Amino acid sequence: MSNARVLRLRKEMEQRGLEAIWVASDINRRYLTGFTGSSGYVLITHDRAILLTDFRYMTQAPEQSPDFEVIEHAKVTDTLKTLLQELRISRLAFEQDHVTFAAYSNYAEELAPIELIPTSGLIEDLRMIKDEDELRIMRDAASLADRTFSHILNYLKPGVSEKDIALEMEYFMRKHGATSSSFDTIVASGERSALPHGVASERIIQGNEFIKLDFGAYFQGYCSDITRTVVLGTPTDKHKEIYNIVLESQLYALEHIRPGMTGREADALARDIITRYGYGPNFGHSLGHGLGMEVHERPGLSKASDTVLTPGMTVTVEPGIYVPGFGGVRIEDDIVITENGIEIITQSTKDLLVLEM
Ligand code: ZN
Numbered sequence: 568m569s570n571a572r573v574l575r576l577r578k579e580m581e582q583r584g585l586e587a588i589w590v591a592s593d594i595n596r597r598y599l600t601g602f603t604g605s606s607g608y609v610l611i612t613h614d615r616a617i618l619l620t621d622f623r624y625m626t627q628a629p630e631q632s633p634d635f636e637v638i639e640h641a642k643v644t645d646t647l648k649t650l651l652q653e654l655r656i657s658r659l660a661f662e663q664d665h666v667t668f669a670a671y672s673n674y675a676e677e678l679a680p681i682e683l684i685p686t687s688g689l690i691e692d693l694r695m696i697k698d699e700d701e702l703r704i705m706r707d708a709a710s711l712a713d714r715t716f717s718h719i720l721n722y723l724k725p726g727v728s729e730k731d732i733a734l735e736m737e738y739f740m741r742k743h744g745a746t747s748s749s750f751d752t753i754v755a756s757g758e759r760s761a762l763p764h765g766v767a768s769e770r771i772i773q774g775n776e777f778i779k780l781d782f783g784a785y786f787q788g789y790c791s792d793i794t795r796t797v798v799l800g801t802p803t804d805k806h807k808e809i810y811n812i813v814l815e816s817q818l819y820a821l822e823h824i825r826p827g828m829t830g831r832e833a834d835a836l837a838r839d840i841i842t843r844y845g846y847g848p849n850f851g852h853s854l855g856h857g858l859g860m861e862v863h864e865r866p867g868l869s870k871a872s873d874t875v876l877t878p879g880m881t882v883t884v885e886p887g888i889y890v891p892g893f894g895g896v897r898i899e900d901d902i903v904i905t906e907n908g909i910e911i912i913t914q915s916t917k918d919l920l921v922l923e924m
């Protein structure tokens with residue numbers, strides 16, 4: 568773990584005229600320090616990088632965060648106040664999206680007269696651009712999702728419940744190195760496949776229907792997120808029609824997404840195709856989202872996103888069509904924006920898989 572991330576943060580701080588920042592978010596703390604403990608804070612100034620944690624982690628934290636001074640705290644505001652006085656800091660930036668009102672009130676009272684400066688998305692913006700270490704982990708997380716998909720195909724049979732399928736997928740992922748799944752595994756069969764977010768239920772898989780699987784591995788601190796939709800039994804023309812439109816739109820988007828494009832432009836690539844076939848209203852969500860330490864992070868690929876796609880960003884591409892009462896299809900891959908285009912890091916086949924009952 569290099570401290571290149573701290574250097575990037577300092578550059579941002581300089582541009583915004585911030586002399587010190589207090590990092591209270593667990594994920595942002597892990598991003599900066601590499602420390603995986605359940606509790607801790609980071610104080611970054613122009614020349615100090617300090618990790619504060621409690622006595623439980625005084626062995627682990629220095630091992631995981633060799634670039635940081637590790638300081639043990641009891642009452643954290645006391646330790647912080649002493650540090651700020653020592654460093655002659657009078658204005659302290661904090662992450663307004665990660666500090667509750669109660670915590671803020673407490674800081675304000677205990678740290679007075681230090682001025683608290685709210686900031687938003689400072690570290691999240693840095694996290695959008697992944698470095699090589701992060702990309703290596705994300706490729707592994709994606710590959711684990713691919714292997715899980717191949718594995719679960721053997722279990723898709725009439726009479727099995729969606730929950731049993733989800734359980735087997737989660738077991739497989741953990742058995743192969745995942746800490747957990749990235750989010751509640753979606754197994755949505757038959758009519759339920761029309762639910763964009765149909766978390767596995769007690770429904771028994773019948774056959775002659777779609778089964779939509781949306782899942783990912785949370786692996787070494789990073790998430791993968793893939794969706795594949797298969798047919799168990801015999802597909803009707805309607806199954807094939809919907810599947811082929813979603814596939815066409817997804818492939819077209821993957822072929823044309825490139826750096827310099829906005830999230831909105833990327834979204835339109837797939838949306839225009841689905842709309843042309845008359846299914847625009849059945850594609851109610853955005854094309855994709857940033858992926859990394861969190862399963863949904865910046866940038867979005869959506870109608871509302873002005874963010875310019877930049878090399879090192881990792882996003883999902885996941886168009887879908889959902890027909891209430893019938894079923895739905897989503898096809899989702901994870902990609903990295905590169906200098907010239909994209910790298911697709913999920914590899915599972917996207918041919919319509921028709922599984923024997
Ligand atoms: Zn997904």
Ligand code: ZN
Nearest residue numbers: 792883885899
């Ligand atoms: Zn997703």
